[in-house]
Amino acid sequence: MSIYETLRSVIRFDPIETDPVERRLKRAASVADLRRVAKRRLPGGVFDYIDGAAEDERTLAANERAFADVTFRPRVLRGIEKIDVTSTILGQPLAYPLVLAPTGFSRIADPQGELAVARAAAHAGLPYTLSTLSTRSIEEVRGVSDGRLWFQVYAWRDRAMVKEMIDRAAAARFEALVLTVDTAVLGRRERDVRRGFSLPPSIGPQTLVDGALHPSWTWAFVRSEPIRFANVAGRDVGDGASPVKLSDYINTQFDPSLSWHDVEWLRSVWSGPIVIKGIQTVDDARLAADAGVEAIALSNHGGRQLDGAPAPFSLVAPVADAVGGRVEIICDGGVRRGSDIVKAVAAGANACMAGRAYLYGLGAAGERGVDRVLSWFLNDMERTMLLVGAADIAALNREFLDGS
Numbered sequence: 563m564s565i566y567e568t569l570r571s572v573i574r575f576d577p578i579e580t581d582p583v584e585r586r587l588k589r590a591a592s593v594a595d596l597r598r599v600a601k602r603r604l605p606g607g608v609f610d611y612i613d614g615a616a617e618d619e620r621t622l623a624a625n626e627r628a629f630a631d632v633t634f635r636p637r638v639l640r641g642i643e644k645i646d647v648t649s650t651i652l653g654q655p656l657a658y659p660l661v662l663a664p665t666g667f668s669r670i671a672d673p674q675g676e677l678a679v680a681r682a683a684a685h686a687g688l689p690y691t692l693s694t695l696s697t698r699s700i701e702e703v704r705g706v707s708d709g710r711l712w713f714q715v716y717a718w719r720d721r722a723m724v725k726e727m728i729d730r731a732a733a734a735r736f737e738a739l740v741l742t743v744d745t746a747v748l749g750r751r752e753r754d755v756r757r758g759f760s761l762p763p764s765i766g767p768q769t770l771v772d773g774a775l776h777p778s779w780t781w782a783f784v785r786s787e788p789i790r791f792a793n794v795a796g797r798d799v800g801d802g803a804s805p806v807k808l809s810d811y812i813n814t815q816f817d818p819s820l821s822w823h824d825v826e827w828l829r830s831v832w833s834g835p836i837v838i839k840g841i842q843t844v845d846d847a848r849l850a851a852d853a854g855v856e857a858i859a860l861s862n863h864g865g866r867q868l869d870g871a872p873a874p875f876s877l878v879a880p881v882a883d884a885v886g887g888r889v890e891i892i893c894d895g896g897v898r899r900g901s902d903i904v905k906a907v908a909a910g911a912n913a914c915m916a917g918r919a920y921l922y923g924l925g926a927a928g929e930r931g932v933d934r935v936l937s938w939f940l941n942d943m944e945r946t947m948l949l950v951g952a953a954d955i956a957a958l959n960r961e962f963l964d965g966s
């Protein structure tokens with residue numbers, strides 16, 4: 563064989579990818595890769611707002627480590643041909659056991675913001691939870707999605723306004739309310755403190771340099787309409803039309819004295835299912851079940867509130883033992899791969915929630931980045947379940963986990 567023939571048999575020239583978004587996505591194989599792409603594309607302050615957490619960020623690290631510290635007990639030779647990862651939450655179908663967590667201010671990652679995430683969730687057959695502090699309104703989000711939508715509620719001091727938002731969510735056929743209970747005061751997110759980060763990002767000497775170094779983000783940001791807290795636009799509670807520090811905003815507008823009476827109040831103004839997000843002990847999981855809510859999300863807000871809070875995954879088994887069957891259990895925090903979802907379900911969760919994973923996709927490549935993350939999770943789950951020998955969601959249990 564001549565050298566020419568040998569070379570011809572091994573040399574391959576892939577067609578040049580002309581679509582820049584596809585080029586970016588092609589080089590990424592995992593959520594960690596998309597995080598790196600997002601870090602490159604977004605101004606430092608924006609990336610840190612998404613990526614960062616409270617104080618020493620120990621809880622953020624612990625959330626991920628809790629998954630890493632548990633290994634599988636894989637079973638082999640089980641004759642499994644087909645994997646079925648479909649499930650249900652709140653009595654409705656899920657393509658796989660994941661709900662997209664509420665994340666405020668998504669338009670700083672991509673101009674489409676919550677619209678992109680809602681569309682991606684609907685393509686994937688998963689519910690999307692819209693944050694109270696979203697930058698696209700309840701009605702705009704329903705306008706682009708026929709999928710399952712949940713609405714996350716913070717307790718503004720102005721309860722009449724909260725009631726109005728809840729009525730709007732009902733009119734827009736949102737299915738469930740998610741009451742976040744871990745934000746009596748904003749956690750001290752020191753990356754934001756150091757940068758003096760505000761929402762929307764303000765233009766000062768430091769941000770000008772940062773913006774110049776990230777021209778595609780800056781160009782998209784200045785071309786799109788101003789970013790607001792879309793659900794309270796024009797209200798006297800402040801709609802984010804001028805830059806505010808999130809800590810100042812939350813600490814003046816939100817009611818720190820939230821109690822179980824407020825859960826009763828919520829029940830009186832909303833006829834659909836209620837999810838309490840931010841449960842961090844078995845005792846409070848019991849109280850939530852006693853209060854008759856349909857689901858709880860074990861969550862420390864992705865480590866953004868109390869540094870030193872327990873990792874949600876480590877709470878799944880004890881909470882499932884205490885209240886499983888009485889209330890559905892969602893494990894929220896640290897999910898970066900479909901195998902994490904498999905572990906959470908095996909430990910006793912009905913589903914997971916994920917925030918940063920899809921935000922990295924959004925920051926790296928807009929809606930297509932979110933699509934990519936959600937399809938990776940699906941493929942990860944199918945592959946992992948085949949490798950551990952569990953044919954479907956009902957087959958998953960603690961026998962498949964070591965060290966839990």
Ligand SMILES: Cc1cc2nc3c(=O)[nH]c(=O)nc-3n(C[C@H](O)[C@H](O)[C@H](O)COP(=O)(O)O)c2cc1C
Pocket residue numbers: 611612613625663664665666693694695714742839861862863864865866894895896897915916917918919921
């Ligand atoms: C940028 C960002 C904004 C968030 N905004 C909200 C919010 O408005 N309301 C809320 O209940 N939780 C919010 N969260 C918390 C998420 O809902 C979720 O609990 C957290 O992201 C889970 O951890 P993970 O990022 O490791 O998946 C936010 C999280 C991030 C990263």
